[in-house]
Amino acid sequence: MSNLLRNRQVEFRLLVVLVLLCIGLSLTTDTFLTMANITSLLNNNSVNLIWAVGLLVVLIAGGIDISFAVAASVVQYLAAKILMGIGGGNWVLGFLVCGSLGVLLGLINAGLIQRFRIISIVVTIATFNAYFGLLMFISGGRSIYALPDWWTARVILFEHEAADGTWSELTLPFTVMVVCVGATWLLIRRSNLGRQLYAFGDNPEGARRAGVSIAVMQALAFGWCGLMAGIAGLMQVNIVQEVVPNALYGRELEVLAAVVLGGARLGGGRGTVTGCVLGVMFVAVTQNGLNLLGISPFAFQMIIGAAILIAISTSNISFAGLGNLRSGGRK
Numbered sequence: 001m002s003n004l005l006r007n008r009q010v011e012f013r014l015l016v017v018l019v020l021l022c023i024g025l026s027l028t029t030d031t032f033l034t035m036a037n038i039t040s041l042l043n044n045n046s047v048n049l050i051w052a053v054g055l056l057v058v059l060i061a062g063g064i065d066i067s068f069a070v071a072a073s074v075v076q077y078l079a080a081k082i083l084m085g086i087g088g089g090n091w092v093l094g095f096l097v098c099g100s101l102g103v104l105l106g107l108i109n110a111g112l113i114q115r116f117r118i119i120s121i122v123v124t125i126a127t128f129n130a131y132f133g134l135l136m137f138i139s140g141g142r143s144i145y146a147l148p149d150w151w152t153a154r155v156i157l158f159e160h161e162a163a164d165g166t167w168s169e170l171t172l173p174f175t176v177m178v179v180c181v182g183a184t185w186l187l188i189r190r191s192n193l194g195r196q197l198y199a200f201g202d203n204p205e206g207a208r209r210a211g212v213s214i215a216v217m218q219a220l221a222f223g224w225c226g227l228m229a230g231i232a233g234l235m236q237v238n239i240v241q242e243v244v245p246n247a248l249y250g251r252e253l254e255v256l257a258a259v260v261l262g263g264a265r266l267g268g269g270r271g272t273v274t275g276c277v278l279g280v281m282f283v284a285v286t287q288n289g290l291n292l293l294g295i296s297p298f299a300f301q302m303i304i305g306a307a308i309l310i311a312i313s314t315s316n317i318s319f320a321g322l323g324n325l326r327s328g329g330r331k
Helices: 002-007 009-028 035-044 046-060 068-085 091-116 120-139 172-189 192-202 204-209 214-240 252-261 273-293 298-313 319-326
Strands: 156-161 167-171
Touching: 009 273, 035 046, 035 167, 035 172, 035 273, 046 068, 046 172, 046 192, 046 214, 046 252, 046 273, 068 091, 068 120, 068 214, 068 252, 091 120, 091 214, 156 172, 167 172, 172 192, 172 214, 172 273, 192 204, 192 214, 204 214, 252 273, 273 298
Parallel strands: none
Antiparallel strands: 156 167
């Protein structure tokens, strides 16, 4: 048990804080701990969690990507044009088109990083602006409402009516999110490529000397992030039932905050799917709680900023070390 705590310190701390936060909100609000609010939280944050597991892979590989939300917007717009052009399509084609477009945009990032030896944050800042500027130029900022029926239809997997008449439900984006989380866990924890990603992120030169291909690792990390961005874009349209070119702009920092809070190291080589899920849920519950309490949304930004600083500054503090401090360093 002690070994588990040492290996999962960040996740354990975050879980404790999340539980305390949920208890506090359940005592101070009447609606937080209701089925309707819980299912709403899961549905509404499915897109963020799909993005988060994609970004997690990039961070493990020692990179950083801030273009994924804009990439999802580009995928939405292009997919809408393509699918309507071929007669509407279906869910299978939707996943294929959006996934392929997302991977392509991710590989563009990887190719630029590998070809010009530029650090990933600089490249993704550039593509963030290039993708968004091009999208707004081509679309004119106009939304697309005429979408295929299958894309905008609500696929309800679970529904429940409470005694007071309120409805709670889980929809397709939640299920897709669970699949994406599971697939990412299999990639980084149960595959040889995943082990190579950790090694590459922790020590790129050592991994290269051991035979790990830098180009393959870059392509895998940013391609996976692009795939998740494409799938998240597909699900976002299903939630809001329209394509809005600038709707996802600005959400990348919220997702980055969640992944870092979950223990992913900005220098690479560390991060878990469990921590990623806990980070996203912490951000989601915090935002939801502030809304229910009627507190200014600007407070959310302050809390997230402070939480990131605390997460980064305490990431190397161990429970064993804290125990030694309490005992005055006695053996």
